[in-house]
Amino acid sequence: MPAPLRPLVVTLALPDDVQSELDALRRRWFPSGRTAVGAHLTLFHAVPGELEDQVRADLAEAVERGPVAVRLSGVMSLGKGAAYAVESPDLARRHDTLQRAWWPHLTRQDQQRLRAHVTLQNKVEPAVARATVESLRAEFRPADVEAPGFDLWRYDGGPWTHLARFAG
Template sequence: MDHAPLIVTLELHPMHQPFFNGLRKAHFPAHANYLDAHITLFHHLPSNEPCIYETLTVLSKQTPFTLKVNGLHRFENGVAYTLASDILQTLHQSMQEKWKAWLVWRDQQPLWPHITIQNKVTAFKSQQLHEKLGAAFVPFEVAAVGITTWLYLNGPWERVAYFPFTSQEKEIPTQNQQ
């Protein structure tokens, strides 16, 4: 039996989500905009692999953290906000190590965190939006509050599970503390 691929995204704090969703609604072609703004961590994992969910349960036992929205990136047919976070890079590398056996080529690459707000438009339209947003851009921060998994259904996504970051983590004793 074939299983739909699993997508893993970073969940933004609800107070930050409307800003990016609003930009997508304004600048993403309506016929192709069936997702909220998101930060994809992995594009294609096996949805029937328990290790993935076990890993996310363990890795979510950390404090929510901030990401710096540090710029805009224009690609041929769209625009995205670029993000920076050492914590996110470390978290992503941990997942890559745990899931190495299942990673497709794209998911083996270093993480380039971003939020796409426009895609599937002409190069001219993406250039216009990039210039408009770039003229007023000032770096800012957003909060990451968890990880969400989704089934990819050849277009739309179906939410599977949410792993909130918790600050209730237990300290792991070191050799000297035992």
């Protein structure tokens, strides 16, 4: 019996300028040595790799409606980290559609309601995280973003391998 394929990760694809800004914030605030993956908004953390063909088809269909309107709406505490909160009824609808399509194969984490955010810092002491949240809040300005679509990655035991971008 062949070994199971590595899991797939699905993220929201962000415009290059927004991605660059978020990557810079992540490099600034994320613990050193742990920034192999850039800033990202994870929609699904571990879709079975055996579903790759279906995932690709479903993501292609999900972007047929065009870009995804999202709002970077505020700074949120993660307890041991900090993130930008993201609001988007459009993203929530598309996530729900994909979630229903893959439901029997999803982990408990991926079956939860989407709490969209971009993690800028994680796995630090709570006091450090609180200071980061305060600093980010002092500089934060809400932003409306047209996200082009979705990125598909393969989890390779630490780093991720980019497989495809699905853009509307």
